Amino acid sequence: MNxxxxxxxxxxLGASNGRIILVExxxxxxxxxxxxxxxxxxxxxxxxxxxxxxxxxLAQPFSHYERILRKLGCNLIAHMEKKKFxxxxxxxxxxxxxDGGTQKGGLVHLYQKIERAIQTVxxxxxxxVTVVIDDISLLDVACHGSTAHVLDFLHYCQTLTSExxxxxxxxxxxxxxxxxxxxxxxxxxxxxADILIKAEPLSTGVAADVHGQLTxxxxxxxxxxxxxxxxxxxxxxxxxxxxxYFFPGTLT
Amino acid sequence: xxxxxxxxSSFSRTVSSEGSARIPGVKHxxxxxxxxxxxxxxxxxxxxxxxxLGTVVMIMEDPEAPHHLLLLRNFMSQGIVHNQPLLFASxxxxxxxxxxxxxxxxxxxxxxxxxxxxxxxxQENGLRxxxxxxxxxxxxxxxxxxxxxxxxYCNDFDLRKPFGRQIVAMQTIDCISIQDSSSLAxxxxxxxxxxxxxxxxxxxxxxxxxxxxIQSLCAPQCGFAxxxxxxxxxxxxxxxxxxxxxxxxxxxxxxxxLLPCMSKRLQHLSDTLLSVKAIPDxxxxxxxxxTDYQDMVGLLRVHKVGRINTQVPFVLDTTxxxxxxQKRRSLVLERLNQAPVDGSSGSSYASSGSCSVSKTSSLDx
Numbered sequence: 001m002n003x004x005x006x007x008x009x010x011x012x013l014g015a016s017n018g019r020i021i022l023v024e025x026x027x028x029x030x031x032x033x034x035x036x037x038x039x040x041x042x043x044x045x046x047x048x049x050x051x052x053x054x055x056x057x058l059a060q061p062f063s064h065y066e067r068i069l070r071k072l073g074c075n076l077i078a079h080m081e082k083k084k085f086x087x088x089x090x091x092x093x094x095x096x097x098x099d100g101g102t103q104k105g106g107l108v109h110l111y112q113k114i115e116r117a118i119q120t121v122x123x124x125x126x127x128x129v130t131v132v133i134d135d136i137s138l139l140d141v142a143c144h145g146s147t148a149h150v151l152d153f154l155h156y157c158q159t160l161t162s163e164x165x166x167x168x169x170x171x172x173x174x175x176x177x178x179x180x181x182x183x184x185x186x187x188x189x190x191x192x193a194d195i196l197i198k199a200e201p202l203s204t205g206v207a208a209d210v211h212g213q214l215t216x217x218x219x220x221x222x223x224x225x226x227x228x229x230x231x232x233x234x235x236x237x238x239x240x241x242x243x244x245y246f247f248p249g250t251l252t
Numbered sequence: 253x254x255x256x257x258x259x260x261s262s263f264s265r266t267v268s269s270e271g272s273a274r275i276p277g278v279k280h281x282x283x284x285x286x287x288x289x290x291x292x293x294x295x296x297x298x299x300x301x302x303x304x305l306g307t308v309v310m311i312m313e314d315p316e317a318p319h320h321l322l323l324l325r326n327f328m329s330q331g332i333v334h335n336q337p338l339l340f341a342s343x344x345x346x347x348x349x350x351x352x353x354x355x356x357x358x359x360x361x362x363x364x365x366x367x368x369x370x371x372x373x374x375q376e377n378g379l380r381x382x383x384x385x386x387x388x389x390x391x392x393x394x395x396x397x398x399x400x401x402x403x404x405y406c407n408d409f410d411l412r413k414p415f416g417r418q419i420v421a422m423q424t425i426d427c428i429s430i431q432d433s434s435s436l437a438x439x440x441x442x443x444x445x446x447x448x449x450x451x452x453x454x455x456x457x458x459x460x461x462x463x464x465x466i467q468s469l470c471a472p473q474c475g476f477a478x479x480x481x482x483x484x485x486x487x488x489x490x491x492x493x494x495x496x497x498x499x500x501x502x503x504x505x506x507x508x509x510l511l512p513c514m515s516k517r518l519q520h521l522s523d524t525l526l527s528v529k530a531i532p533d534x535x536x537x538x539x540x541x542x543t544d545y546q547d548m549v550g551l552l553r554v555h556k557v558g559r560i561n562t563q564v565p566f567v568l569d570t571t572x573x574x575x576x577x578q579k580r581r582s583l584v585l586e587r588l589n590q591a592p593v594d595g596s597s598g599s600s601y602a603s604s605g606s607c608s609v610s611k612t613s614s615l616d617x
Contacts, residue, residue, distance in 0.1 A: 091492035
């Protein structure tokens with residue numbers, strides 16, 4: 001029974017190869033734990049054909065992720081030595097500039113780095129690379145608000161999924177854009193995504209044993225039609241070494 | 253990359269706390285996090301021990317009251333008491349003058365003599381009305397806390413007694429005016445130089461922690477009204493610098509003058525987010541609802557508590573606290589206590605009284 005409970009998120013995600021997963025969170029409910037979950041999942045399930053993670057970090061330094069994933073039972077440093085984990089420290093990424101050229105330059109450079117890394121870590125095999133971006137809204141800040149360039153960058157990342165069968169996982173803060181007059185950026189992102197995961201706090205307020213609610217909208221495989229389009233929602237509780245997922249009211 | 257060589261096994265020796273114990277004012281807790289005190293004992297307790305080094309704390313100001321200054325002052329004073337380097341940026345002409353208003357610490361002897369006898373009569377008092385249990389539990393904890401001798405970690409400050417002129421000239425305090433500055437590059441430069449000078453963490457050793465206090469960033473008098481993106485990228489770069497150094501930054505900003513989406517972005521960029529609110533003087537409804545309404549100065553809300561190196565969020569029992577001045581000099585945070593409603597409490601007394609009477613009578617006869 002316990003297994004079924006743990007796997008609610010995995011069940012909702014399904015086979016995530018070659019998909020774009022967008023995680024939207026808000027100030028009250030941090031969604032970063034989903035990224036940790038996915039990174040762990042990639043390393044854990046692909047033992048036959050080892051998964052590779054390219055982590056583009058804009059929010060937290062390596063030490064932070066390393067500690068968290070160590071507690072989840074995943075040694076990033078060992079994976080890094082085996083060239084299964086590539087970490088891009090983009091905390092200081094800044095591409096200002098009055099003219100669009102330099103702003104674009106920074107992101108183009110970043111994309112080239114990702115592409116080169118994919119080619120070096122997995123020259124021939126396809127479908128095992130996952131690109132994780134934490135988080136998009138900081139990419140936006142790094143470009144001083146030129147969302148068009150960020151969208152361009154993400155479109156390029158989308159080609160990674162279609163051509164090289166990579167998965168892309170990105171974290172974004174939904175409430176930033178919903179309070180904006182022009183929320184097109186967020187709509188574009190949601191359109192790009194194959195799977196949308198929303199993390200929200202409980203409407204009844206904070207609780208010690210339920211940390212919030214996840215809504216997973218799986219748009220399904222376009223090849224197999226829209227039959228799979230499913231919306232699932234469940235509660236979660238984040239722990240040091242795992243995350244509990246459960247349907248409302250089934251907490252034991 | 254330097255970190256790739258450090259640890260290859262998932263087993264690692266826990267770093268002995270001796271190193272951090274030698275530095276006054278630093279508490280070593282789980283996940284390799286070091287805490288420093290905010291200068292307010294109650295706030296430290298609320299935030300789980302103090303402010304983590306390597307994080308950015310933001311305070312959302314109330315346009316009607318300068319309560320954020322209370323928090324900033326205590327934060328800065330605590331740093332000075334522990335002789336930690338401090339960088340202070342403010343949108344006034346002469347930020348150094350502000351240092352003269354910082355509260356000075358109450359000497360521990362005075363403090364013990366006054367506080368414990370005051371509390372003891374309450375503790376011994378046998379008969380007590382059974383509402384607001386938590387208040388009394390809290391008091392006991394405070395007394396124990398003081399007996400532990402951890403008063404050195406967080407001093408008690410006397411808001412009426414300023415530090416005086418001697419600290420205005422102190423070398424370890426760096427002051428910048430951000431009034432009418434044409435760009436944030438200057439401030440960013442100063443911050444990075446300050447962090448590089450005092451709290452390099454590259455060698456792995458723990459130096460003395462540094463504190464950065466920025467008052468009213470984004471206030472209209474700063475003159476970067478239309479530079480939202482510059483402010484955001486400044487805070488982002490400050491945050492990345494602080495993460496890799498041994499420092500904590502407390503930044504206050506007025507959300508009322510910002511676009512809602514900018515304010516949200518700032519809230520996301522903060523690790524710990526607090527907001528202060530003034531209490532209107534003549535709010536009859538609120539006065540009826542809360543006890544000790546007269547003593548309250550304002551309200552403090554804890555929106556989120558930043559935790560690095562862990563994914564578990566820090567959940568508080570309550571998020572709103574009242575700010576009070578005890579004996580008009582020390583800052584106290586308390587959870588809100590709901591006042592008993594007159595009508596219902598009267599009837600419940602009456603009913604319980606009659607009930608007990610009937611019970612005893614049935615037993616006796």
